Amino acid sequence: MSQPQPSVDVCHAAYMPAAPHGVVPRAPLLLSCVVPAYNEQENLEGFLRALIPAVQALTPHFEVIVVNDGSSDATHDVAMRLVNEMPVRYLALSRNYGKEAALSAGIDHARGNAVLLIDADFQHPLELLPEMHDLWLHGYEMVYGVIADRGAESGAKRLGTELFYKLMNSGSSVKVPPNAGDFRWMDRKVVDALKALPERNRFMKGLYAWVGFKTAALPFVPKDRAAGASSFNLRRLGALALLGLTSFTTLPLRVWSVIGGLVASIALAYGAWITIDTFLFGADLDGWPTLAAGIMLFSGVQLMSIGILGEYIGRIYDEVKCRPTYLVARDEDHSPLRDQA
Structure with a gap:
């Protein structure tokens, strides 16, 4: 049988030596x-x-x-x-x-x-x-x-x-x-x-x-x-994907760190604008819907970030039990x- 031509493993190509050209010595196959x-x-x-x-x-x-x-x-x-x-x-x-x-x-x-x-x-x-x-x-x-x-x-x-x-x-x-x-x-x-x-x-x-x-x-x-x-099914595949992401990457934590920084920056800018607007034009009672929506948004972001953090803590908890x-x-x-x- 002629030597097959495998696909190159692009994920390991940088670490892989040149493809072998001959049969290497091996013990009988078990x-x-x-x-x-x-x-x-x-x-x-x-x-x-x-x-x-x-x-x-x-x-x-x-x-x-x-x-x-x-x-x-x-x-x-x-x-x-x-x-x-x-x-x-x-x-x-x-x-x-x-x-x-x-x-x-x-x-x-x-x-x-x-x-x-x-x-x-x-x-x-x-x-x-x-x-x-x-x-x-x-x-x-x-x-x-x-x-x-x-x-x-x-x-x-x-x-x-x-x-x-x-x-x-x-x-x-x-x-x-x-x-x-x-x-x-x-x-x-x-x-x-x-x-x-x-x-x-x-x-x-x-x-x-x-x-x-x-x-x-x-x-x-x-x-x-x-x-x-x-x-x-979809539930098992989703659980397996979550296991993979939390086992081999901290990307979700980094993403929510960036989101938290952006939200904090926007909140500071908005607070500065409200302060300047109040000094220049005085305070009024408008903006309560915006305030309520903002509180709900920030609460949701916090709960999602806590949930992602909890996934990693849960993995640690499983590991330290050593079952x-x-x-x-x-x-x-x-x-x-x-x-x-």
């Missing part, structure tokens, strides 16, 4: 496939039966780690049946902690010298696995998929996504590649770096960018879900790589 699953009873079995042959074409030494993120459907029953038929390690979390925690659980328990993160809904194309493997062999330590076309999404979601990445990358020294997701292949050194990060509020896209290493981007168009509906990111309720370890631990 691949851990992390598959987070939340309410995937209709997709899980078919996906694993498609994933395993695709991985076997790359290496005979692999494991599949299915992380059940507190599903409320029959995902647990399906997974328990499959662990006796397939080379699968099944982790059932004690409740729904969110996808970021499920990914962290899979990464923490992965034993291979390379780790593949892939969703169970068939939206991540298995056809890209050979290219990811080849790029890893040629020296890249993290290969990630970038959504090339969001045409199937609503206009509001596309606009919100674009705004999020602009805010994220304008206020942080860590540049998160736009439209990059959790579909990625990581070398063991990247996995160990992610495991060493102690924070509890884990915005994985930001953590992938923060650890750095040599990266390559592969554009892809997400496929339609084979069955079921995505659990990422684990997730709890594993059941671990069925049928992994062929269990002797590698």
Whole structure:
């Protein structure tokens, strides 16, 4: 197979050495496939039966780690049946902690010298696995998929996504590649770096960018879900965006500092004008509507700024409690790589 031509990771281009031209020495591939699953009873079995042959074409030494993120459907029953038929390690979390925690659980328990993160809904194309493997062999330590076309999404979601990445990358020294997701292949050194990060509020896209290493981007168009509906509704997406902004940038605090300065400057100028007007023309009773509107405006600005400050304080509160990111309720370890631990 000819060497693939990956997209350049523009966010790390300044730090990335010249693209490797030959295969670098690596140990034989031991691949851990992390598959987070939340309410995937209709997709899980078919996906694993498609994933395993695709991985076997790359290496005979692999494991599949299915992380059940507190599903409320029959995902647990399906997974328990499959662990006796397939080379699968099944982790059932004690409740729904969110996808970021499920990914962290899979990464923490992965034993291979390379780790593949892939969703169970068939939206991540298995056809890209050979290219990811080849790029890893040629020296890249993290290969990630970038959504090339969001045409199937609503206009509001596309606009919100674009705004999020602009805010994220304008206020942080860590540049998160736009439209990059959790579909990625990581070398063991990247996995160990992610495991060493102690924070509890884990915005994985930001953590992938923060650890750095040599990266390559592969554009892809997400496929339609084979069955079921995505659990990422507007509320969850908004919460994830807020987590990312408060975890990796202080831009909201800076914005409200600027707004506060502007409002204070306008208030001082207006106060000076009122004083001069009173000395020159005397006082009257006009302007009460303006005064009431001004009080309401300034009160709203203060409450919004306190709310943003509270978000950051809340993150600090979560971190200092030092609670684990997730709890594993059941671990069925049928992994062929269990002797590698």
